[in-house]
Amino acid sequence: MGKALIFNRMLAIGVGLIGGSICLAAKKKGLVSHVLGYSRKLETAHEALKLGIVDECIAGPGDANLRNVDAVVLSIPVRQYKQVLTQFLPVLPPNCLIFDAGSTKSDVAVMLNELEPQFPGLKSRFVLAHPIAGGESHGPSAAVANLFEGRNCVLCPLEQTSVVGLKKVEAFWTGIGAKLSTMNAMDHDEMFGAVSHLPHLLAFSYVASVLAHPKGADFMKEGGAGYRDFTRIAASSPEMWADIFQNNSAALLNMLGAFEANIASLRQAIESDDRPALERILGQAADYRSQWKQN
Amino acid sequence: MGKALIFNRMLAIGVGLIGGSICLAAKKKGLVSHVLGYSRKLETAHEALKLGIVDECIAGPGDANLRNVDAVVLSIPVRQYKQVLTQFLPVLPPNCLIFDAGSTKSDVAVMLNELEPQFPGLKSRFVLAHPIAGGESHGPSAAVANLFEGRNCVLCPLEQTSVVGLKKVEAFWTGIGAKLSTMNAMDHDEMFGAVSHLPHLLAFSYVASVLAHPKGADFMKEGGAGYRDFTRIAASSPEMWADIFQNNSAALLNMLGAFEANIASLRQAIESDDRPALERILGQAADYRSQWKQN
Numbered sequence: 001m002g003k004a005l006i007f008n009r010m011l012a013i014g015v016g017l018i019g020g021s022i023c024l025a026a027k028k029k030g031l032v033s034h035v036l037g038y039s040r041k042l043e044t045a046h047e048a049l050k051l052g053i054v055d056e057c058i059a060g061p062g063d064a065n066l067r068n069v070d071a072v073v074l075s076i077p078v079r080q081y082k083q084v085l086t087q088f089l090p091v092l093p094p095n096c097l098i099f100d101a102g103s104t105k106s107d108v109a110v111m112l113n114e115l116e117p118q119f120p121g122l123k124s125r126f127v128l129a130h131p132i133a134g135g136e137s138h139g140p141s142a143a144v145a146n147l148f149e150g151r152n153c154v155l156c157p158l159e160q161t162s163v164v165g166l167k168k169v170e171a172f173w174t175g176i177g178a179k180l181s182t183m184n185a186m187d188h189d190e191m192f193g194a195v196s197h198l199p200h201l202l203a204f205s206y207v208a209s210v211l212a213h214p215k216g217a218d219f220m221k222e223g224g225a226g227y228r229d230f231t232r233i234a235a236s237s238p239e240m241w242a243d244i245f246q247n248n249s250a251a252l253l254n255m256l257g258a259f260e261a262n263i264a265s266l267r268q269a270i271e272s273d274d275r276p277a278l279e280r281i282l283g284q285a286a287d288y289r290s291q292w293k294q295n
Numbered sequence: 296m297g298k299a300l301i302f303n304r305m306l307a308i309g310v311g312l313i314g315g316s317i318c319l320a321a322k323k324k325g326l327v328s329h330v331l332g333y334s335r336k337l338e339t340a341h342e343a344l345k346l347g348i349v350d351e352c353i354a355g356p357g358d359a360n361l362r363n364v365d366a367v368v369l370s371i372p373v374r375q376y377k378q379v380l381t382q383f384l385p386v387l388p389p390n391c392l393i394f395d396a397g398s399t400k401s402d403v404a405v406m407l408n409e410l411e412p413q414f415p416g417l418k419s420r421f422v423l424a425h426p427i428a429g430g431e432s433h434g435p436s437a438a439v440a441n442l443f444e445g446r447n448c449v450l451c452p453l454e455q456t457s458v459v460g461l462k463k464v465e466a467f468w469t470g471i472g473a474k475l476s477t478m479n480a481m482d483h484d485e486m487f488g489a490v491s492h493l494p495h496l497l498a499f500s501y502v503a504s505v506l507a508h509p510k511g512a513d514f515m516k517e518g519g520a521g522y523r524d525f526t527r528i529a530a531s532s533p534e535m536w537a538d539i540f541q542n543n544s545a546a547l548l549n550m551l552g553a554f555e556a557n558i559a560s561l562r563q564a565i566e567s568d569d570r571p572a573l574e575r576i577l578g579q580a581a582d583y584r585s586q587w588k589q590n
Contacts, residue, residue, distance in 0.1 A: 195518040199525040207580035209557035223490040229524040230494040235585040238577035262504035282533035285502035290530040
């Protein structure tokens with residue numbers, strides 16, 4: 001066991017792009033000695049095993065090998081957390097640390113509040129995390145060990161989160177190359193509603209609206225580099241993003257309202273040939289965006 | 296003179312990213328013997344001269360060197376065409392070929408109709424073109440000889456366009472590496488309203504609407520790869536895009552209406568927790584976009 005070791009036996013629930021990449025990175029960096037993998041679909045867990053992402057597959061909560069697990073990482077749609085935790089928590093060691101990689105955080109805090117009476121202490125040993133990484137590819141075959149290198153990971157500790165648990169999860173994410181930031185779950189959801197969820201909603205909606213045009217599919221074949229980049233995120237998983245839109249609906253719809261108001265101003269400026277208004281709105285955006293640099 | 300030569304003396308009106316790249320490419324490929332450059336701002340023409348983009352600067356329509364020009368390429372905002380042509384046409388040789396590189400085409404056709412009585416034959420010697428290339432950088436210093444290599448260039452000949460002139464302009468664009476397609480001006484504007492102008496409008500509007508949020512600029516600092524690509528085109532020239540939005544307002548606002556209706560459906564699906572509707576709209580977009588390949 002190397003000195004980098006953080007967890008002995010880590011259970012990965014979800015072994016797709018995110019979960020699989022977490023496992024590959026943790027193994028490569030020597031942060032874990034043994035990785036167990038679970039997926040709703042057994043063939044996905046088997047694929048992860050074949051790809052060397054996990055060392056062992058778990059068929060379900062009945063598996064005896066779960067007894068010595070000291071960490072669990074959830075990389076599944078947030079809507080599935082509650083059901084999965086309800087199944088697995090009764091058989092996991094009571095001091096086992098749990099962390100996640102979901103894109104929304106307030107809803108996870110609410111879910112933990114709901115489960116806390118049934119599983120006392122759950123909130124102290126659950127660390128909310130959101131690595132800012134991903135892509136349009138899905139499944140274990142898309143996983144890579146360097147997915148989190150140099151990428152941000154936002155931690156949203158609750159008041160009850162154990163300091164020791166938080167330090168371990170911080171060391172874990174840092175160990176696989178992520179840069180950490182910390183904020184509360186509400187701020188997180190407002191920020192990512194604005195800079196991630198809304199752009200995804202707009203990109204999906206733009207492609208769907210052009211597709212609905214009789215010649216829309218033919219039009220899009222002629223799209224250039226602008227079209228390509230603007231719509232790249234519209235190839236993302238519909239199931240995952242439907243979850244995110246539903247789970248962060250308050251912050252998302254609030255930002256969407258501001259966008260709709262801005263679009264109405266632009267429409268008005270174009271319809272009334274109001275060149276100063278048009279240049280003012282476009283100029284603000286261009287000034288900001290041309291100076292923006294990725295963190 | 297090489298056998299590739301198409302024009303002896305070409306006047307470039309506008310020597311920025313597009314005009315400058317056309318000149319560099321044409322010189323590199325030996326399609327022109329001598330390039331004259333004109334810009335509204337004299338220092339821009341001088342910069343182009345220093346960068347080897349043009350061989351000679353023209354201060355204005357009074358310049359005697361204009362007499363032997365056999366081709367003019369317009370790479371300026373479409374809204375300036377009429378004024379510039381009205382100034383230059385009286386001093387240009389009557390058989391001199393003219394072509395452009397603007398992003399909208401129906402408005403150019405209308406402008407040519409308006410000028411035709413004053414300059415008979417203008418419509419026969421003006422070839423409407425739109426190279427699908429560009430970027431967020433502006434000015435002569437952004438110009439590169441390979442900007443059009445492998446990129447599409449749409450030609451929109453009018454009924455009156457001379458066959459000989461059209462063939463020369465086709466040979467010119469092909470000679471600098473572009474792939475040609477031909478369609479009428481209305482179809483062009485509808486297509487590019489959908490796949491280029493609308494995405495630009497949405498990207499500008501999205502950035503402007505987030506900026507208007509009290510914490511919006513801070514939020515955007517945390518944007519990841521999705522944010523980066525989705526907003527890249529919002530760094531484009533506000534002046535150029537205000538022109539395009541105004542010049543192609545009919546097709547653009549029509550497509551915007553379809554987008555607004557789709558956004559309303561998505562909002563409705565999120566507000567009413569209508570998961571099937573949400574997945575249907577996102578799924579259509581993701582299915583199409585994940586199979587899309589750039590032409």
